[in-house]
Amino acid sequence: xxxxxxxxxxxxxxxxxxxxxxxxILEEVLAIVIKNPLDxxxxxxxxxxxxxxxxxxxxxxxxx
Amino acid sequence: MIIEKISLHxxxxxxxxxxxxxxxxxxxVHIIRGGNGQGKTSLQRxxxxxxxxxxxxxxxxxxxxxxxLNLNAFEDDIYEFWVTIFFKHNNEDWSVFRKMSxxxxxxxxxxxxxxxxxxxxxxxxxxxxxxxxxxxxxxxxVSRFYFFDGEMLRDYEALLEQDQDSTKLLKDSIEYVLGVxxxxxxxxxxxxxxxxxxxxxxxxxKKMGSSNLQEVAENLQSVMADIEDKEKLITVLKEQKDxxxxxxxxxxxxxxxxxxxxxxxxxxxxxxxxxxxxxARKSQILAKMQIKVSGLYxxxxxxxxxxxxxxxxxxxNDVLEAYNKRQELKNIVSRIEKDIAEQKCSLCGAILDQEKxxxxxxxxxxxxxxxxxxxxxxxxPMDLVFYKKRLQGMISEAVQREDFVEINKDLSDIxxxxxxxxxxxxxxxxxLSGIDSEMPKKLEIEIQDxxxxxxxxxxxxxxxxxxLTELIKTKGEWERIMASIPQKELDELNKKIYCTSSLVQxxxxxxxxxxxxxxxxxxxxxxxxxxxxxxxxxxxHLKINDRYGLSIITEKGKxxxxxxxxxxxxxxxxxxxxIGALNKCAQIKAPVFMDTPxxxxxxxxxxKVLKFLPxxxxxxxxxxxxxxxxxGDEAVLEENIxxxxxxxxxxxxEGSVIKKTS
Numbered sequence: 001x002x003x004x005x006x007x008x009x010x011x012x013x014x015x016x017x018x019x020x021x022x023x024x025i026l027e028e029v030l031a032i033v034i035k036n037p038l039d040x041x042x043x044x045x046x047x048x049x050x051x052x053x054x055x056x057x058x059x060x061x062x063x064x
Numbered sequence: 065m066i067i068e069k070i071s072l073h074x075x076x077x078x079x080x081x082x083x084x085x086x087x088x089x090x091x092x093v094h095i096i097r098g099g100n101g102q103g104k105t106s107l108q109r110x111x112x113x114x115x116x117x118x119x120x121x122x123x124x125x126x127x128x129x130x131x132x133l134n135l136n137a138f139e140d141d142i143y144e145f146w147v148t149i150f151f152k153h154n155n156e157d158w159s160v161f162r163k164m165s166x167x168x169x170x171x172x173x174x175x176x177x178x179x180x181x182x183x184x185x186x187x188x189x190x191x192x193x194x195x196x197x198x199x200x201x202x203x204x205x206v207s208r209f210y211f212f213d214g215e216m217l218r219d220y221e222a223l224l225e226q227d228q229d230s231t232k233l234l235k236d237s238i239e240y241v242l243g244v245x246x247x248x249x250x251x252x253x254x255x256x257x258x259x260x261x262x263x264x265x266x267x268x269x270k271k272m273g274s275s276n277l278q279e280v281a282e283n284l285q286s287v288m289a290d291i292e293d294k295e296k297l298i299t300v301l302k303e304q305k306d307x308x309x310x311x312x313x314x315x316x317x318x319x320x321x322x323x324x325x326x327x328x329x330x331x332x333x334x335x336x337x338x339x340x341x342x343x344a345r346k347s348q349i350l351a352k353m354q355i356k357v358s359g360l361y362x363x364x365x366x367x368x369x370x371x372x373x374x375x376x377x378x379x380x381n382d383v384l385e386a387y388n389k390r391q392e393l394k395n396i397v398s399r400i401e402k403d404i405a406e407q408k409c410s411l412c413g414a415i416l417d418q419e420k421x422x423x424x425x426x427x428x429x430x431x432x433x434x435x436x437x438x439x440x441x442x443x444x445p446m447d448l449v450f451y452k453k454r455l456q457g458m459i460s461e462a463v464q465r466e467d468f469v470e471i472n473k474d475l476s477d478i479x480x481x482x483x484x485x486x487x488x489x490x491x492x493x494x495x496l497s498g499i500d501s502e503m504p505k506k507l508e509i510e511i512q513d514x515x516x517x518x519x520x521x522x523x524x525x526x527x528x529x530x531x532l533t534e535l536i537k538t539k540g541e542w543e544r545i546m547a548s549i550p551q552k553e554l555d556e557l558n559k560k561i562y563c564t565s566s567l568v569q570x571x572x573x574x575x576x577x578x579x580x581x582x583x584x585x586x587x588x589x590x591x592x593x594x595x596x597x598x599x600x601x602x603x604x605h606l607k608i609n610d611r612y613g614l615s616i617i618t619e620k621g622k623x624x625x626x627x628x629x630x631x632x633x634x635x636x637x638x639x640x641x642x643i644g645a646l647n648k649c650a651q652i653k654a655p656v657f658m659d660t661p662x663x664x665x666x667x668x669x670x671x672k673v674l675k676f677l678p679x680x681x682x683x684x685x686x687x688x689x690x691x692x693x694x695x696g697d698e699a700v701l702e703e704n705i706x707x708x709x710x711x712x713x714x715x716x717x718e719g720s721v722i723k724k725t726s
Contacts, residue, residue, distance in 0.1 A: 002243045002651040006578065010247075013573045023564050029567065038196055046253045053257065053567075057560045058106040 003034055013038055065158075065201060065654045066683050067111070067151045074137040074145035075113075076106030079719035087706045088152070091682040095725070097693060098711035103720035104687035105213070105709065108657050112211055114147035114162045115193075116204045117178060122213065129164050129174035135307035136719055143169050153201060156185045160198060183593055202654050206237045209646055210654045210681075214636070214661040240611045242582040243651035244575065251571040258564040265546075265557040268288065284542040287535055294532040301525040310519045312511055319507045328492050335489045339482055346478045354469050362462040369455045376455075381450040386441045393435050400428045582649060583608050590614060590645035596674045598637055606641065615637050636665065640673065647681050662692045671700055678704040 010026045029049055036045040069085045072078045084107070086094050100105045109127070113119040119127050133145050144165035151158050166173035182194035189197050202210065239245055269281035274643040403409055404424050407416045416424070500506070547558045591605040606614045607623060616624045616638075647656065661677070662670040674697060677684050686693070698705060708725040 002246065005651075006243065006246055006574070009574045009578050010570055012330075013577060014570050016573075017566070017570065019566055021563075021570055024639065025469055025567065026570065029254070029571075030246065033246050033253065037246065037249060038199055040192075040196065042249075044601045045249075046256055049253055050249075050257045050260070053560055053564055057556070 003030065006030055006034075022056070025052065025056055065151050065153045067148040067149060067655050067685075068112075069148075070107070070111060071148040072107075072110050072145075073147070073148075074134040074142065075110050075132060075147055076134065077103040077713060077720040078106070078110075078722075079134045079136040082720075082722055084709060084722045086683070086685075088683065090161070090706065091678075092684070092704045092706035093560050093678050093682070093701055094685045094707040094709070095693065095705060096685060096687050096709045096711060096722075097339060097690065097725060098687070099689055099713075100250050102713045103711045103722075105659050106720075106723075108211055108659050108687060110147045110658065111149055113265050114149050114160050115198050115202070115207070117162060117180065118204075128171045130171050132164070132176075132718060133169070136717065138169060143167065143174075158185075158201075176370050194555060202652060203237075203240060206240050206652065207654075208237065209241055209643055211642070211657045213659045235612055238646060239579070241646050241650045241652055242579075242586075244579055244582065247571055247575045247578060251568055251575060253565055254568045258561060258568060259563060261557055261561045263563065265554065268554055268557065269546075278549075280542060280546050284539065284546060287539045287542060290565045291532065291535045294528055294535060296531065297529050298525060301521050301528065305518060305521050305525070308514050308521065312514045312518070315507050316512065319504060319511070322499075322504045322507065325496065326504070328495055332489060332492045332496065335485050335492070339485050339489065342478050342482050342485070346475065346482075349471060349474050349478070353468075353475075356463045356467055356471070360463055361459060362458055366459050366462055369459055373452050373455050376452045380445065380452070383442070384444045386438060387444050390435065390441045393431050394440070397428060397431045397435065400424050400431065404428070417434065532573060568586055583612075584644070585649045586612075586645045590641040593644040594637065594641040595677065597669065598634075598677050599668050599672065606638070614642055637669065637673075644676070644680050653682065655685060656681040657685045659685065659687040660692065661686050661688065669696075674700045677701075 007027060007030055010030065011023060014020050014023070014026060029052065032045055032048050032052075035046075036042075067086060067089050068088050069083065072082045096104060096107065109119045109132075113132065119132070121127050133143065137143075137145065144163065146161065146163035148159060148161040151160075159182070161179070161183075163179045164174040165177050165179075172633065180194050182189040182197055185500070186288075236245070239248075266281055266285060269278065307557050310427075399410055403416065404421060407421070408414070409416060409420075460663065541556065543561070587606060589609045590608070594603075594606055604617045604619050604621070607617050608614055618624065662673060665673060670692070677686065678701065698708075709722055710725045711720055713720045
């Protein structure tokens, strides 16, 4: 429930931006954070997000 | 989370095994009754201890494990206690079992040997993950909104005015309940990753060694350092603003207290006037009494005076009688002599014949004889009458016993009134002692100064923000220059940074939007709840500030904050309205355990709160005393009561037990 609510807000904000982030990246980042909310989870969580960004950065090429 | 069963063993006042099983087939209220010291608070602490392995007393200090063990168990040399909670969460069956045991009665040994077992739908959750799982369900720092002491409710609002750390903790806790931290954590993680990419890029530039690139990298590095400094400055300014706001609130509160002092000073003046009037009246009465006392000797003379008056009366009457008799005879003689001389009756006018004349002469002779017998009688003595009147006057002036009784009564009344007023005056003087009469003015000046300082810091913050925007723009320009330098690996890192930065921006904006929406939801819900539970209705709505403190907005649009309007009972109502709103808007669903829920409420508010409680959460557990929850209160809750238990302390040997209320 919280996931859907937060994702909707993120999508709404994203749609107002000139350079839009692909929605699946928003979905994945949010899902990882919700699953790992504790201080002890930070390193694991950051590694997972960094992995996603390292693999999916090419979307930004269209903007540049 | 809905709690189904709690099992306790040697915990607090519960000796041996005890269990409480809730009827959770439907949403509703579960009543747990018990007098003071029977074990209600211990039951609530048992749940918190089972979940988090720690529990606090009312002053916020951790309770040591050795104090959690039941005393009888301790005397039996049994050093183990445990609590299991069975609950449902998202249609899954959970149990949390926590146990402390030791061979010796020692805090550290209990801590070392603590066991925690968490089972989710039959699966055991291993090791440190078990505590993390509990934290994910209901973080420790937000449990205060679900397990709380009604009497401590007003302290919640007070917390918002305290030091920076507790304010931040509370604000974070509230935002956690609302789900804001997921976005904040994501933004922080993304910012961290962005910085990592930037560092990687700078390393790469240095490795590449080109002087052109080196210069760009150094400029970029310098701008980034400036940005970091500016961000730190903005944080410091924000902290200063928070501190100032706290100071202003405290001073406003002090000022409100001083307006009470002004009233007291006026009361002191009035009392002093009243006492002065009474003193004057007392002096008048004492003077009157003195006069009476000075005439007291006359009272002693009353009996002889009365005796003298009687004698004077007798003597005066005798003389007067003889005098009157002689006068009467003289009148008779005079009349007869005249009748004989005129030969005519002066009474009837008849002419007197010889025989009648002879009779008259006879009567005349008798009268002469009587006159001779009476002899000479002096004029009645007027001095006797005079003395009698003086003596009678003296008697009437003599003091009567009743006069003194009345005076004494008046004096006692006045003394009593003076004593009562003097006591009041002493109370007021004690309250006023040590208070500087100039204090209100000083406080107003200090508040004005603090507001001005707040404005100055606002200005500094705005300027710093503008600088930051400029620096970010400059950084963007350097990054564009950097990106224009064709190096494949560098290009890739620049794009990753851009990508991450775009994500940070989206999450950052989402935080503000989501926070504003949640705040607005809370404001509306809290206003609605406040309207339901407050008996006075002259307010329009509650307004939430950025620190989650609430102000009352009056019908005329005036904003009253905590420092200006609240009694302790009202603070409790506001806090309850806020907690109710938090529970309604929360992303975390958990039961509400409320110890002494009606602590400071009067009967009217108690009933309104009771009516509202079933709406607070799906599972509401009220830990109440018989004084709080009286006969007939069940009717207020209507069909919402699911269970009714009583905790009873049976004595030193048996400790407390939990039973269905009969």
